Amino acid sequence: MTRLTTGTVVVARYEVTEKVASPHSKAEIWHAQDTIFSREVNLYVIDSQVPKGALDRARATAQISVDGIARVIDVIDKGADQRFVVTERPHGVTTAMAISAATFTPRQATAVVGTIATNLIKAAEKGLHHGNITADSVYFKGQTVKICGLVPRNVLGVNLDYSPQELNLRDARGLSALAYFMMTGLMSNYHEQDNSPLPRLTEIVPGVTPELDALTTDVLNGTNTSITTVHEFLEALDAWTPDDLPEVADTHVAPSQESPEEPVPPVPSPPQRLSARSTLSPTTAPLPGSQPLANPAHYSTPTIGGAAAAIAASGGIPEATSPSNASIGSTGTEGIAAAASLPTGTPPRFVPATKERPQFGAYAPTPSPQPEPEPETVANQTQSSSSKSAFSFNSTTFVLIFFAAIVLFGLFWSLAVLGTPTKPAIVTPTGRPTPVEANGEEKPKPTEEATKKIVLPEVASAKSLDPQGDENEHPELQDRLVDGDSTKFWYSRTYKTPQFSNLKTGIGIEVKLKEKSTVSSVLVSSGSVGGKVEIRATNAKNPTKGKVLASGSLDGETHFKLSEPAKTQTFVLWFTELPQDDAGKNRIVIYEIGAT
Template identity: 25%
Template sequence: MSEATPIGSGRYGLLGTLSTTLPRIVRHRGIDTILDRDVTILVLTDASIHRDNVLESASRAVLVEDGRLQRVYDVERSEPSIIVTEPLAGRTFSSLVSRGISATQVRAIIGETAQALDAGARKGLHHLNLSPEAIRVLPGGEVKVSGLGIEAAALDLENRIAGNDPMAADRADARALVEILYYGLTGRWPGKRPGIPSAPRLGGVPVTPSTLVAGIDPILDDLCVRTWSGQPPISAAEVARALGSWEDVKGYTDTRSTASAGSAGTAAGAAAGAASSTGVASAARGVLGRLRRSSSSAPAIASQQAPSTAALERSASAEPAQLEAGPEEDLKLIESAESINAEANALAEPALIEADQDELLEAAPQYVEVTGPVNPIPSVLTNVSETAPATAPVPAEPFTGSFEVNFDDFDEEDEEITRSVSRTTTGVVIGLVVVVLVGMVFAITNLLQLAGISFTDPDKAAADTVPTATQQQQGGGGGEQAPEPAPIKVTGAKSLSDQHPELEDRLVDGDTSQEWFTQWHKDPAGLGPVSLAVTLEQAAPVSGIDIHGTGQGGNVQIRATSADDPQGGTILAEGPFTQGSTTFSFDATETDTIVLVITELPRSSDGDNKATITEITLR
C-alpha cells in the first residue's frame, strides 16, 4: 500500500506501468485504497486525442452491468483525467485457438461475447475494434470482453465507421463476431490479419468452415455464408440468435504452482533417502556428515542413486574393521568416502534435470477437449494477468486491431520544459501569421484604391435619406421593417416511446450533425405511435415548427399537450415528412409543451422504414 503513488483524488494509487494498447493513453497497474482491490488505471494526458469522447464513453460504460464485459469502475475528469477499470486476466481467444479448442466451445464463447456486446449496444456503446485478443476466458469458464466503448472513442471509430448511418456500428460488431468465429473454427482468418494465416477463397469469398474442418455444424456454415454473400447479420443480438443454443464454456486449471511444490517434495524425499545411509567409522563421521549435507541439495531418482547408496553401505559394513585400524587407515577411509560422494553427486545432477522436466510436463495445464484445429503461430498473450507483482516481467500486448494506429513514442523530457517550448513555438507562429495577414490587408487595400473601388458607400445628405410623403403613402419609404419574432427557447426534449432515450438530447442541442432515430420496421405502422415531447422554458405562443434531418413519407401529428398525455390535447398540424427538413405552420397557440406523434414511419435515406431527426425548432 505504501509503495503506491497517489493519483487524482487520492483514492487510487499507481503500482507500475503496463504495455500500451491505445495511442497516447498510459496504462498502469493500480490499487483502490478504499476497497483494497487491484485495478487498471488509464491515464489521459494533454496529448491524448479525442479526450472528451473517451471520457464520455467511459462514463456511459460505468452504467453497463453485464458481467461478461470488463467493468469500468470510475472516471475522474480532473487533471490528470483517469479511467479505472477491472484488471484483465485469463487466456485470450487466440491463445485458446493455438492450444486447440473444439467447435462447440468456439460457438459457446462467441455466443457469450455476442450477448455481452448486445448489452453494451442497448446503452449506446459499441466496440468497433473487436479482435481475438479482446476476448478472454477465465479459469472458472467466464467470458470477459475488454475495450467496449473506450477503444472506439480513442481511435475515433464512431465517425470513421458509423458516419451518418446509425446501424453501421451494429453491423461492424456483428461482422467482427463472425470473423472471429471463423478463425476459431478453422484456425485461419477470413481475410488478411498479421500473424494469422489467411483462409483459402472460392469465388472471391472464404470457403466454408466445413471445407477446412470436418464435423462443423451446418448452422455455423450458413452464418458464415450469409456474411460473405451480402446478407450479413445486422447486430450482435442477431448473431447470438443465429448461433442457437450452446453449451457452457469450460474453464481450465493452472497447476504450475502445484508442479513446483511436487518437484520440491520429490527433492526432499530423495535427499532424505540419501541421508538415511549409515555412517562410516567414527574417525570420518564429521567429514561424511558434511559430504551428505552437500549432496542432499541435489535429489536423484532412486534407480540412479542405487550405486552410490550401495557403495556407502559397503563402507558402513566395514565399520568394525576400520575402528581397529590406525591413523593411516582412517585417512584412506575418508578419501574413499569423498570419491563415493562425488560419484553420487555426478549421477544426481542429470537425474534432477530430467526428473524436473518430466514432472513439469505432467503438471502442465491441459484442456479436456483438444479436437479443433491448431494455429501454427502461438500467441504471446497466454495467461496474461494485470495483477502480477512488480518484479515479474509483463508480457507484451501489441495492438492487433482492424485499423492501423500510429503509436507515437511518449516524450521522456521534463513536462514543464516541453510545455514552455510548445508555448514559445506557438507564440512565434501566431505572430508570423498576424504579420502576414496585416501585410495582405494593406496590399489588397492599396490595389483596390488604385482600381477605384471604394470600401464605403458615398456620402449622402441627410435630407436624401428621409422618405417623401408620396413614398410614405406607397409604402416605399425608408422606414424600418417589423423585426421577425425571436425563436422560442426550448429547455429539453424527451422520447416518450422508449425509442433510444439516450439520444433524446440530440433533438434540441443545436447540432444537426448528430441524429436521433427509431428502430426500423418492415411495416411503417409496425412500431405504433412514437411520441416526442419538446418542453419550453415558459408558456409562449407557438405558430410553427421545423423538423430537420427527416426522411420521406410517413405521417406525423403536432399536438399542444403535455408529456403525460401525448395522445391528447389539440392537433395543431398533421402531414407526411419531407426529405431533409419538414415544416408546419399553424395558428398561434400558447403552450409550454409541443408533442410530436409519429403514426407512420417515413423512409430514411438508407432505405429503411424509420424516423430520423437531427434538430427541432419552434416558431
C-alpha cells in the first residue's frame, strides 16, 4: 500500500495536508486539497483494515446527490496499492457550537430535524442509512443544514453489523435525541435501554407541543414505541417550513483544534455560562471538519455544557477537572425543572438539589477581601522610591549626542562622494548591459520558446445553452457551475425521455476561461449518471460546431481526456442525450466544471 505523507499528491489532483483520526473505524484518513476545484476534502485510504467491497459501496453511495448530505466526490482504484475514496469536507459549525449562545426554539429544532429526516428518507430509498446520529453529525452554515457520517459509515463497513430495520430505528431515535439536545443541551445515549427517564420537554422548555414532547421525551424514555422508522418520525413531526431553520454564523470549524474551555475562575461578579463545546469529550478529538462522533452520556450522568451549561464558579465544581466531568446525576429532575421559568431561547441553567451538596453550576462563596497595607508601610515605600530616584541616571542627553555625531559624519561622507567623477557603463547597442558569465563569457540570449508565458487554464464563467429552445435551462443557477462550492449545483429541466421528449436534439454549457490557454482535460463533478456529452472546441454562438475533443457519459466525478491538447478560451459541453439523477429523472445535475 502506498504510504501517504504531507505533500503527497494523489492522482495528480488531491494534495495531502494532514492525517486525522477516524471516529468510525481504524481506517486511515487524511485531509487533502482538491487542486482542480480548490476545495478541502477528506481522503479515505482503503486498505486491509477496511472490509471488502468498500469501493463498490462507495460507488453506490456516490449516487446520492442530496444537497443536505455530505457526498462522495471520487472513487480511485489504481490497483491494490492505491485505493482511495474522496468525500466532501463539511464547513460550518456543529450543533453544540450552534446552540452555544442560546438553545433553539421548538420551531427551529423541528425544522432542523425535519430537514434531516427528509434527506435521510431519500438516502434510505437507495438502501443507505446513517446509523449513529449525534450532535456532532450535523453542521450548520447560514440557514443550511448538512448531516455527515452517512458516507464513511457505509463505505468503511461500520453499518454492516446492523440490519436495515435496525439502522432505520437507530436513525429515528437519533433524530429524537438530536431534537431534545437542540432545545435543552442534553444529549441522550439513545442506543442504550437502561437510561434514567428524561424530564418532559413541556415542563422545562416553553412552546413545546404535546406531540413534539411525545416524539422526543417519550421515544427516548421508551414509552412511545410507535416510531420505528425515519418516515414515521417525519409523519409525526409538527408542521415546519425551511423558513423556520435557524440562521447560524458561517464559520469553518476544525473540531480537532478545539480545546475544552477553562473553568471560570472565582469572581465576585455574576458567574458566566460555559460554551457548548464543553459537551465534547476533552480526551477524544473528533475528526476535523468531518463527521465527529459525540460522546453522549446516560441521562443518569449527562454531560452539562453549552446550552445546558450551568452557572460555573470555582466553588461550584467540586472534584472536577473540566466542565465535561461535572454531572447532575443525583439531583433528580428538581434542578432541571428550574429552567422552565426562563424565556424561550435562553440556555437552561441548573440549580443544586440540596445545599449540603452543591452541584455543577452552584454559586461560589465570595472570596474574603485582602487586608489593606498599613499607612506606615505605604509611607516607607514612598520614601524609599523617592530616595532611589535621586540617584537615577538620565541617558537621553548622551543618546542625542551620539546620533548627532552619526548624522554629521554621514553628511560629510555624502559631500565627498558626490564630488567624485563617475565612470560610464559599457552598454551594448540594444541599450542593456552585456550579460557576462562568471568566467568572462557572454550569456546566450534566451530563445523565443523560453520567453513564452505558460498559461494554465482557469475557469472564469459558465453559461447554460438552449439554442433550439427558449434559452431557459435554469440560467439563474449557471454561476454554481464554477463557484467552487461543491454543495450547490446547476440542473437542467426535466424531460420525459432522455431524448429531450423529441423537442430538441441537445442542450449545452459554454465554459469560458480567464485567458486563452492549452486545455488537455475537462473534469465534470456531476450528480447524474449516463447520457451522452461531447466536449467541443467552440463557443455559445455555434455550440454544435467545432471539433469534438472528447465524448462519453457522466458518472459522478467524470474525467474527460481530450484527444489532443487544444489552445482555446472557450469550450462547450454539448449533451445529445440526458443522463438520470439519483431519483431517476431525466435531467443533468452538475456541481462543478474544471479544466487542466
